Amino acid sequence: MTPDDTVLLDHGAGGRASHAMFSKMILPLFHNDALARQDDGAVYPVPAGRMAFSTDSYVVDPIFFCGGNIGDLAVNGTVNDIAMCGADPLYISVGLIIEEGLPLKDLQTVLQTMADAAARAGVKIVTGDTKVVPRGKADKLFINTSGVGMLFEGVDVSGSRARPGDKIILSGTMADHGIAILTAREGLTFEGDLKTDSAPLNHMVKAVLSSGCEVHVLRDPTRGGVGTTLNEIAGQSGVGMTVFEKDLPVKKQVNGVCELLGFDPLYIANEGKLIAIVPEQHAVQVLDIIRADEFGRDAAIIGEVTDQSVGKVFLQTAIGGRRLVDMLTGEQLPRIC
Secondary structure (H helix, E strand, O other): OOOOOEOOHHHHOOOHHHHHHHHHHHHHHHOOHHHHOOOOOOOOOOOOOOEEEEEEEEOOOOOEEOOEEHHHHHHHHHHHHHHOOOEEEEEEEEEEEEEOOOEHHHHHHHHHHHHHHHHHHOOEEEEEEEEEEOOOOOOOEEEEEEEEEEEOOOOOOOOOOOOOOOEEEEOOOOOHHHHHHHHHHHOOOOOOOOOOOOOOOHHHHHHHHOOOOOOOEEEOOOOOHHHHHHHHHHHHHOOEEEEEHHHOOOOHHHHHHHHHHOOOHHHOOOOOOOEEEEOHHHHHHHHHHHHHOOOOOOOEEEEEEEOOOOOOEEEEOOOOOEEEOOOOOOOOOOOOO
16 A cells, blocks of 8 residues: 555455455454454354444544544444443444545544554444445545444433433533534634544443442433433433533633634534433432543533423523523534534
């Protein structure tokens, strides 16, 4: 591979170039017994119990941004979706849709970060597919990932299980990912460290669920942000929610960009944060466990579940007011994941 080499239509045709790409670029990075068989699907062992399954597609623009790229974003996103089900992620599939002309060095970088992210999360990429489309028929690279995992014994978390009196915990600062994508896309430069928060949260979740603390809801507030996610949970559970503005964690530089551009951090996407809704008596212990994780140091209790105004979320403002936090309408930042 030379610096000028690019992806050709031949790389997606299933012939010699396709096999060379798999054997030289993909298999060495993701090597495991299931993938090495090169069958049409993966065969793998699973323990007894309940299984969680999730799938997602990633079309983020640009594909490289501060703190990550489309590759580790895709792996972390699927790992987190499985973890939010109360499960331990085990295996992932990867589908690549590549635009003809993508530099092979860029593809190599993305694949390497996917391998690194999978290793960090402790999951195996066991099957996948590659397609190449002509120039102008896609935008550099799209990725689809699916994942499976096994639920922890005795765990039952769902968006329908929030109960009045529960506390709402957010594992860290809001809006980091969406603002990082926006600044990279528009070529904006600001003081401070604006980078994606993309990270695997399965180890954090495992620590919480193995602690003996009761957890009612786990959810990662990606597209639509914290505000939309809480509205979804309130509707599923038939409860109301109050969030306290003074307790919402937002980095100073992120808040500054939002104020400058007219965005509300409550509605900006996150890719390495979770919402945990837990009974009041377990809230402090769960918060401490989350803060002990490298990706949860800025965690905070941000609100509570109520039996008032069912299906609605309200913000208690820092000056003592109260306003409705509605579900996001429209698309603030397209293609952020």
